[in-house]
Amino acid sequence: MKARFEFAGLKQCLQQAKLRANHQQSRVLASYLLPCNRHDPLALFAANYQYERTVCLWSTPSSDHYAVGFGSACELSCAPGGSWSEIQTNWQKLLASSVIIGGHQPVLYGGFAFDCQKAPSLLWKNFPTAVLTLPDLIFFCERDRSYLVINIMVSSQTDCSLAAKRARARWQSIVSRPLSAPDYDSLLLDGVDFDNSSTDALSWQQRVVDAVESIKRNELQKVVLARSDSLAVNCCPGDILKYLREYYPGAFLFAFVREKSCFLGASPERLVALKDKCINTVALAGSAPRGKDFATDYSLGLSLLNSDKDRFEHHLVVQHLLSILRKCCHNVAEPEPPQLCKLKQIQHLLTPLEGFVKDGVNLLDVLSDLHPSAAVGGLPRKKALKYIRENEGLDRGWYAGPVGWLNAEGEGEFAVALRSALFTPGRVTLFAGCGLVEASLPTHEYRESCIKMRVIRDAIRSVSLVAEAAG
Template sequence: MTLPLPQSDPALVVRSTRIQDPGDLVSLIPDDAEAPVSWLRDGDGFVGWGTAAAIQTHGTARFDDAERWWSGVVRDAVVRSEVDLPGAGLIAVGSFAFAAASPAGGVLHVPETVVGRHHDVCWLTTVGTAAHLPTTPALAAGSGADAPVIADVRDGALSDNQWTEAVGAAVERIQSGALDKVVMARDVVVTSSTDIDPRHILRNLSGAYPNTWTYSVDGLIGATPEMLVRRQKGLVTSRVLAGTIRRTGDDEHDLALAASLARSSKDLEEHEYAVRSVADALSPHCSSMNVPESPFVLHLPNVMHLATDVAGVLHEDVSSLTLAASLHPSAAVCGTPTLAARDLIAELEQMDRGRYAGPVGWLDATGDGEWGIALRCGALESPSQIRLFAGCGIVAGSEPAAELSESDAKLVPMRQALGCGS
């Protein structure tokens, strides 16, 4: 699923107006919506549909080409906004491939209609051109999204046994001193006998995982717990997750597991590599930074992660997209050293990650925005087929069977959202 590459877009006319709270945002996406998008957390964020402008980019220049195109869109646009809040006014939603060689490339997409909420303030943004001025749509809940009828769930590039063998080979490579850490991912292909409605997945994800960022752009749908970078009025933040343990559902036992995770030398080592890679990438752009010495344990419904929030003050005017590009790929999704890990991923995973583990999010006309890492997600390959992804950080002390179990836990959100397992 790709969006068209425009050769010369007319100047956009953008209008954001304050509205009464419309209720559940996902339900507002029309039944026949073209190119639905979303970015939601704890009920706040936005949904959108329609395509006012879009660009597809490829290769090593995928971020730079998108940034250059966006600068032109912003320069020529006429924007009238009653709301000065994150996500209001002119925005573009985007996602980018993990690897430069991936044909998935990158996309920035300006929706024709956006409905947003920030705390108690709600707004409607419409986008058109001088020749086709934006009109105000009637907002109403759609007829609802039916659950897909799952027909088949199968291994992707590698079977369980093949993947654990690949993890074992990665551990051997690490123990030989070739690298410190590598993130190994696997895929699962789900086929439905009916069309898969993105709204059904979004509703289930946002309901079950409200503390994550639930996203949809260009057929990539998921709920990420990891904020790659947020830029807002000169401040930059990044939430780093690395080190994972599966929850049991027994609160007392889970507290004990959380304590063991916080003491695990294997997980702390993995986490340290990820934090260091983010801090090193942000440092050149910041006049000051705060990097906590120790992580905290982030509790999600299905897993717990070691987490660290890195923050800084920007000393230069770089957009959130440029910051996301400078951070990608972090050790949390690639490894350390980056080039050695990237090469080992290409050798052992035997699949194209597409936009899994790449930046996904949005930016506005000022360059502010939020970019998560595309985790806990699936990529629609056809109206009735979706490919799910999960990855694990591998270090010298990793055990392949335990990593397979961790990857299964990370597949739970999407499998539950589709109705094909737990």
């Protein structure tokens, strides 16, 4: 009886949307919420990511809140160099005529390229420079509550009964699809080195030397240089996400599947969150490795807190963020001294910042002002971006760009896509970057980039050990 009632409710939602579509002569969003049984969100992702052209997964740090979205009811994007607020404007137009039943707010998920002035390279061909997606089906679970949101764009020609049946059948297929058996024979290809980077270390370190020379000539205050590394590996992104959930519970866990590519990671850095008019962001800059025992770890953390080089780099990021917040916010709180953010392989200097957004300023306005922050780009911002385009020799794609969500009220949260990798058939491309100031040393920066890449390397190594044990 309950299933028939829920089916009838979805059909009613679609019929209301169809009446509006017929009146407006344009498509209308129908969004319907229904309670559902609890499922492991990572298992849902792992069992279905290969069968859907578009899939997303999002989890907030240290919480039991997950969202897994399948398909695309609609996508909102802008061309390279376009205004991000255009996406939010179009989102509000879509919502103005929508039919929403269930007391929820529809949510968009997606991301932005690090450099939205550039068209994607072949590696990132499936990832537009700026796109937020409204999934057809979104499974949410938080603490002891789980529910499904069904989103359908309805026209005057929509067969509401058939659309409801198809949505129900699709969800039943998603929750009943078993996990595929791992193909251990093809999991690891020859020549994979988990401990060392295959990137030409000397070449990248020379780029660091050149960048530091530019800083010494006062052409820049700071610049972030990134590099990538490629592993010939064919493994399930779902297995990687399980590892990241276990070992990085304090990170933003994310995954975006588009066609045959999957970009995923466990980011320690929130770029911006907006809730109840309050904007939150963090400055995360300055890094040191973790120690193998308490005494060594304590000493490394204390050295980081007292490092003139790292405190200067961190100070630049804090002041840059404050200057932006003061333009778009009231009551920007004065920051406390930096604290340590300790992760499994690395620790950072971290300073939380907040303010209350001014009237007429939306989340994507603030997002576009904050990105790229000095933590992933440099200062002065325009000069640093120009230097990166001309000298880095890398298409970062969505690496170091904002990824996250935006809801119907204009609230949302975006993280910086760090500790991440792009999975394509038979290959994984890892990314890491380092903030350079006048006191930066090439060997130290290269070592730091290797530590950052170990987040995904260790996840792949863990999967490989399971494969060896099974073999």
